[in-house]
Amino acid sequence: MALLVLRADIPLCEEDNQHTVKLAENLLGPEWKNFTAVVFTHGDVLQEMRMTEDEFLRSASTTLSTLLATIHGRYFFRDPTEKTLHEQQAVFANQILHFVRQNSYQTVQFNKH
Template sequence: TKEQLYQLKARLCGESIFKTGKAMADPTKMVVNLALFGTTQSGKSSAGNTLLGSADFHSSFAPCSVTQDCSLGRSCHLQSFLRRRGQEVALQVRVLDTPGCPHSRLSKKDVEQKVRDALEHHFGQEGLHLALLVQRADVPFCGQEATYPVQMIQELLGHAWKNYTAILFTHAEKIEEAGSNEDKYLRAAPDTLLTLLNSIQHKYVFQHKKEKSFNEQRMKILERIMGFVKENCYQVLTFK
């Protein structure tokens, strides 16, 4: 039967419907859990607000780190955002905002412990669908500081981190302002960034603030992210 075929496919893919029964109890609703990582002033909180369609996270320009604690935001349900098994499904996004690393007030060890505790508390049993490395498109990805968030993702997510990590490039409008485009930008990227992109199977998305309305920008990013989650067979990483 169709139901048996679906269950077989789900088992083969390790779909989260069997790992996170609470989140998937209602087949007309789906919850996707995301966590933001990045250096100070990379735009994590602003990106989180875009994903949520709200202003849950405090975001401002400052000469120091703004976010000092992890916080979880929940979006409203996006009706008919996708279809699964022939049904329209409402999507809710849960986003964990984290302190930047390196941080102007917290040590690397303190940041990692805060994030570890938050991942276990919020996504310990339901699981994490994707870690988003937030990287400014107008800041070169080079030097030891740029790799700190990547190292933290590797330590927190374990050996499977490559399957659960994507890059979110913020301030992508700067690329066009410089007379370039996304393809040229990536071709000219430093080896450290190209190596990282290869490791995570080229899972990336650009966030443009000027060319689209807030809602169009949000939908474009969410569609791309849901593509990554689907390609990953809706699998999740649990922390308990």
């Protein structure tokens, strides 16, 4: 599973998205979208703005919405507030395992050059 880390408080522009997609394809091959999830950081900024994660996603740019659709809606928000490092790691691990199960435990097949 590849994790694409994006800041929730900085919009994803089309140029960044194209670069990210090209990099993912180069690293993981044409099936990159089946093995990638987005982790949103800086969710505390959303809380300061009194915006929920759902509101953030509904107001997301077309670029971000398209990226999330491409990776089959696999995303989660990192929430450092009121959690120990161990609790945060457990949340990450559980979410990643959930995505791996959704993917039927498939692995990335790299081409040998």
